[in-house]
Amino acid sequence: MTKKKRPVIEREEVVVKFVGDSGDGMQLSGTMFSDVAALVGNDLATFPDFPAEIRAPQNTIAGVSGFQVHMGSSKIFTTGDMVDVLVAMNPASLRANLKWAKKGATILTDTDAFEEKAIEKAGYKKDPLKDGSLESYNVIKAPITTLTKESLKDLNIDNKTAERSKNMFALGILYYIFNRDLKPSFHYFEQKFKKKPELIQINKVVLQSGYNYAETIEALESVIQVGPAKMEKGRYRNITGNTGTAWGLLAASEKSGRPLFLGSYPITPATEILMELAKHKSLGAKVFQAEDEIAGICSAIGASYAGSLACTTTSGPGLSLKSEAIGLAVMTELPLVIVDVQRGGPSTGLPTKSEQSDLYQALFGRNGECPVIVVAASTSENCFYYAYMAAKLAMEHMTPCILLTDGYLGFGSTLFRIPKMADMPPINPPMAQANDPEYKPYKRNPENLARQWAIPGTEGLRHRIGGLEKENIMGTVSTDPMNHQIMTDLRAGKVEKVAEYIPEQEIDGDPTGDLLVVSWGGTYGAVHSAVEQMHKEGKRVSHAHFHYIMPLPKNTGDILKGFKKIVVCELNSGQFVNYLRMKFPMPNITQFNKVQGLPFMINELTNKFNQLLEEK
């Protein structure tokens, strides 16, 4: 076959989305596509978008599963707003996703799937491939199912198996469009299907056939080329936020020398952390799948008392159930990491969608005066780092720490520059020494107010702790009014003192000006990209993105004072903004909120910023 030289369209970034029925293998196609992009040096971010149901009825909108890949030759901060290339394997997936396609986007469809019943089930009156409604897009209509079966006819494969590999045919077409090498994928099949060699052959044939088909029909006149991104030198890998969180906890355990204990109960979208840690018993991780959320955290409190780096992972509804036990950990002043992978709420809410609406719960959702450290990760990649820091702060300051991530960070993936453990910051828990005559359960380090960690089994340190208020220093039960005041103040002071041990808040842009954009947690990518776009347009906007929420960095007030207007953007009805207003009562703090289970779009942010700049 002679290869025609195709014209090349250089693109700085491209968003590709694979959508189909939940059994169509879209997650696998998307993952393979992004792995190949990573290999050629693109920066990238991915996000799987799957239904809450495991297998919703076939060909319905409810059953649409998707995988989005945002790749670029420059730094990628989000999983992408609008899609350049949409692979839609059936009518329902097309209907559910067309609104995300840019005008002029390339849409690859399997025409075999567009039969009357499926079209009707998707809610279309007419066949969208024939009624002219897609005229403003570049639609590649390929009979993918038929061609897949055709390509396998020599292999004597049953129809069902053949049909199941149609996702690889579609992927082959995409590899042609993006001029990708097939070899890494062949290698991948060889690894993945070691035990089922017939599947290696099938997948190779179908992937190659898809590629050849695209070449034959000249699926796209030109090659879309996304060059390698300029990235810091180093060894890289792909990582999801949930894996990053799990590994960050393992890293903190190794660094501190405290064995890892996880007590958790499965809940979307946090379960992957539990599953990931269950795999790593070789690192000594003890993972306990509890009978409920409460047992998850209570077992962790027991393990913390016994000297482990104890963690529990959950999402909003589970955090509600853990509230009383967090209070116990605050009272007993034991280190504990509570990871909340936030989802849409309240109640069961939107389990597979993302929100930032658990902030109030993390800050205030307990009985009594009950402060804890609250930290938030901002990218899938830095879930590793902030999980590590949450564990470090919890142990060094002897207090629970809540780490907030969210469904987008947890499920999404980004490239991760692999750190060396030797470069990670040290973690020095305040272990009490055997037979220390000075040991008292609530005697504190005057610097950070942390009490010592005296582990059962240690000679000469027997003591009792518990949920009843304790006498300062001695740790015996006390109902003395003044003692309660002192202990309340000490617990609050201990958390406030953490501000001395965390970095100052950074600011992207000028330190003073007309408009400061404030964000926290998982919205970093969108807000940063929006601010960057404003900068490109020559507009003076500064951005402060917060990772440390309780306590806030020491210089927070000073930063806020430098701006005429402040807008706090978050995916809730205004929880961080009200927290800031409480700490810094300033009339010029405004807010921009969205509670749709969806991330911010860059243009909705820039519109808001422009509007604020124009208003006098």
Added chain:
Amino acid sequence: MDFVNMTVERSKVQLTKTDFESDQMVKWCPGCGAHAILAAVERVFPKIGYRKENFCIVSGIGCSSRFPYYVNTYGIHGIHGRAAAISTGVKIANPRLSVWMATGDGDSLAIGGNHFIHIIRRNVDINILLFNNQIYGLTKGQYSPTTPMGKVTKTSPQGTIEHPFTVGELVMGAQGTFFARVPDNNINMMTEAMFEAAKHDGTSIVEIMQNCIIFADKAHNEVTGKEVKDETMLVVKNGEPMVFGKNHEKGLVLRDTRLEVVEIGQNGITIDDILVHDQYSQDPGIHLMLAKIAPPNYPMVFGVIRSAMFPTYDDMVEEQIKYAKETSKIRNVDDLLNSGDTWEI
């Protein structure tokens, strides 16, 4: 001395009661059955022989749950109903500790019912002292899950309309491997049962029929009272026939699928016809029947009813970790970070 768990380090010196006495004032009501339980624990801990630093007592909430403050060991006073979960975490994190849990009928059978059945099902090696006084004492006299139906309490002025749990039945239902029932007025029986519990690898439930002198006084008297106990209490001993009565003239036999009370010397019954107790039987069938029976038609059974050997959760955790450490290529976090697909830029 009998064999006790060897994973827990033993004391090099012979400890005594005073090694475990705390300096805190014991604040239970005078005459409360809990005092006797505390005395039994202070007596049995030195006998068990572990280092004093290796005992850890965990509790929930309620009168029973003040227990950790009154014994000089490591201890956590937890939150209501969650002692089983906290204990589980302590034991998994450090299997070399001897973990004891003090709890009550409200703490473990009402608010903590879920954790109670699951710790038993998992067979975590914890010794649970369940103070069953059939009432909520600390909140001043409301009925509990073990209060007999019809009993007038502060929240059941016309009598309760709830079917009470029988602790032993619940334990067997949750696949319990150890169950003993003891009265709070017999320190020897309590001490023996606690020692057996310590010996048993797995979750041990010692149900203590405890008297709340204020809110449910004499609740157990119909069974454990001095005047009646010969006829109402059957104390089982492993390998011995199950007899009771003032002159050991009564006993239990198995007829068809049910236990029956018979009199020795009547209708041709001899001591050889009486069921012999086998606390180590893995099959819980007879143990369940023994745990369930009660006056007026039967005696109530006391002593160690069941002590069957099954693998413990905490041992299996250690085995899995050991196996993973021996076989995995990932030996540290650097290995982990660099595992799978990675590339150089």
